[in-house]
Amino acid sequence: MVNLVHEPFAPWTFADLEAIPESPWRFEILDGSLMMTPGPGRRHEVISDNLRAALRASLGASWRVIGPQNLDLDPSYLIPDLVVISAQTAKHDAVLTAPRDVALVIEIVSPGSRTTDRITKPAKYADAGIPAYWRVETEGVISLTVYTLEESASVYTELGTWSEGQTALIMEPFRVELAIDQLKP
Numbered sequence: 001m002v003n004l005v006h007e008p009f010a011p012w013t014f015a016d017l018e019a020i021p022e023s024p025w026r027f028e029i030l031d032g033s034l035m036m037t038p039g040p041g042r043r044h045e046v047i048s049d050n051l052r053a054a055l056r057a058s059l060g061a062s063w064r065v066i067g068p069q070n071l072d073l074d075p076s077y078l079i080p081d082l083v084v085i086s087a088q089t090a091k092h093d094a095v096l097t098a099p100r101d102v103a104l105v106i107e108i109v110s111p112g113s114r115t116t117d118r119i120t121k122p123a124k125y126a127d128a129g130i131p132a133y134w135r136v137e138t139e140g141v142i143s144l145t146v147y148t149l150e151e152s153a154s155v156y157t158e159l160g161t162w163s164e165g166q167t168a169l170i171m172e173p174f175r176v177e178l179a180i181d182q183l184k185p
Contacts, residue, residue: 031075108135108138
């Protein structure tokens with residue numbers, strides 16, 4: 001049983017998250033408030049693994065695809081499904097990743113994360129200045145929607161959406177050619 005006793009009206013911190021016992025639930029903090037979602041299902045994880053492999057093949061040795069990863073957006077601490085960081089950044093062990101070290105953040109939408117993955121998290125990632133956001137929809141037909149953060153913007157601009165049977169050619173923040181069928185379990 002997870003012990004979620006917390007000081008009333010005190011904002012949650014990353015130290016509080018670290019004190020929560022292991023659980024199948026995913027705990028994140030949004031503006032000092034605890035968010036709890038079910039862990040991802042098998043389909044989600046297979047799609048994540050397939051996307052990681054496809055990106056690894058496209059990006060070469062300069063970049064690393066990792067995740068889930070703790071992202072420091074103090075007072076929010078979110079856990080994207082995947083992030084792309086430089087190979088140099090990946091050499092340094094850290095529990096938290098700074099937004100300045102992230103070139104791309106990816107969320108794979110699950111039934112328990114629809115609103116946070118489609119609305120809340122992209123707003124937080126854009127506000128933190130992360131240059132690119134990708135969202136993978138998994139219910140029914142798999143699709144990928146790619147967003148970029150234009151200079152001086154505070155919200156992402158959609159670059160395109162691709163679904164099964166299509167190939168995405170993405171040029172920002174790096175060149176990736178991705179057949180969406182590669183993501184299917």
